[in-house]
């Protein structure tokens with residue numbers, strides 16, 4: 528287990544290395560693989576409305592992808608559409624589902640049945656996409672024996688036998704971050720080779736194990752960054768975000784201000800003259816610009 532441990536890849540945005548890295552299956556780039564679920568979601572919506580065909584432009588808009596990229600992605604599947612007609616919706620749904628391995632049943636275990644584990648267990652979208660929740664597991668004896676989504680919560684001691692008997696290859700981790708690596712190790716030891724990690728921690732896994740992480744707070748931080756940019760001409764608002772930020776963020780912001788030769792105190796509405804000061808680059812800048820973004824995770 529100790530050989531070749533590697534950190535997980537990030538969900539949501541395929542990294543640049545991933546764009547070049549061919550998928551194990553028939554040389555499809557990972558970046559294309561990451562877009563296939565977006566196409567599938569858009570195509571499924573069209574299929575539900577009984578739309579027979581779709582142009583690359585329409586589908587690209589529905590999936591939020593550039594149409595040239597879409598055509599290139601579909602060329603990896605051997606799907607080129609028909610000029611003047613477009614793509615056959617039903618056939619593409621089948622083709623992408625097959626490529627993603629969704630034409631087979633994927634039993635999944637969820638470990639850590641607290642708030643989030645419950646919510647995921649109750650989420651109907653897994654089953655409708657071929658991901659059957661095979662078992663819910665927890666270490667807390669007061670949680671074990673309760674039920675969620677009609678399934679009993681089972682003790683972690685049963686993990687290995689469940690994974691083996693139900694041929695589980697995908698595990699979902701919804702434990703506190705401190706327990707996540709240990710749970711991950713146990714899942715991998717038991718034979719799980721794909722992990723969806725909701726705990727805000729970086730997991731290391733051996734070669735051959737895929738980890739995807741989901742962190743809604745990172746998405747919110749990215750939105751906060753864009754909101755801050757949009758509100759760049761509203762200094763009061765930006766400062767109030769920093770004032771309410773957690774201690775380490777405030778400390779880092781103060782450090783950046785010191786490094787830039789500015790005051791360590793947050794600027795206030797009663798301090799308007801500071802807003803006209805040049806930034807560290809010597810150009811007039813928007814108040815607060817570059818501060819919060821510099822301390823946010825990449």
Ligand SMILES: NC(=O)c1ccc[n+]([C@@H]2O[C@H](COP(=O)([O-])OP(=O)(O)OC[C@H]3O[C@@H](n4cnc5c(N)ncnc54)[C@H](O)[C@@H]3O)[C@@H](O)[C@H]2O)c1
Nearest residue numbers: 639640641642643666667701702703704706726741742743
């Ligand atoms: N990714 C996201 O967007 C997102 C959103 C919300 C919460 N979270 C994270 O999800 C995790 C769960 O959050 P929550 O609010 O459901 O927490 P919670 O405390 O309600 O539930 C955690 C559960 O994990 C169990 N657990 C603890 N150690 C375990 C172990 N070693 N083996 C098995 N089970 C164990 C606990 O008994 C508990 O039932 C946290 O890490 C939290 O930060 C992530």
